[in-house]
Amino acid sequence: MSTQRYTDVVTELCHELSIPAVDHVLKTRAIVVEGFDVILENYDDDPDTMYVHFQYGIVTGGRTLTVFRLMLEANITIYAQDQAQMGVDEGTGGIILLARVDLNDDIDGSWLADLLAHYSEHGRYWRDNILQTTDEMFEQLAQGSFLWIRA
Secondary structure, three states: OOHHHHHHHHHHHHHHOOOOOHHHHHHHOEEEEOOEEEEEEEEOOEEEEEEEEEEEEEOOOOOHHHHHHHHHHHHHHOHHHHOEEEEEOOOOOEEEEEEEEEOOOOOOHHHHHHHHHHHHHHHHHHHHHHHOOOHHHHHHHHOOOOOOOOO
């Protein structure tokens, strides 16, 4: 396979999501899905794979350590099975989710659109229940009073 497979899948994705500027998406490798900035990356040294980077938002001051612990726990209990992991963007300090997608013949624009919708749901969960929650709710999270979203 080659970067042509990446181009084909991204083109199909744009059609699936009714994004008319396919060339712009291929050039910038960026789209917005349900309010989240998403980067669709493909590297020369790994041409058979797409890396999907979701930007979930910035952690409120004073919560970084707890959120980092929750991300590590989520990586172990939820995301490892999906070839995904959460982390911190070194440039912005924002929370990211990185998913690795093998560009095999089963992957098309519709499948990728479903994946983006799935991880957008996870992003809303993180944003609404962890990153931007009230102090009282956050204290409950810090004490372990939470249920993880299903993978």
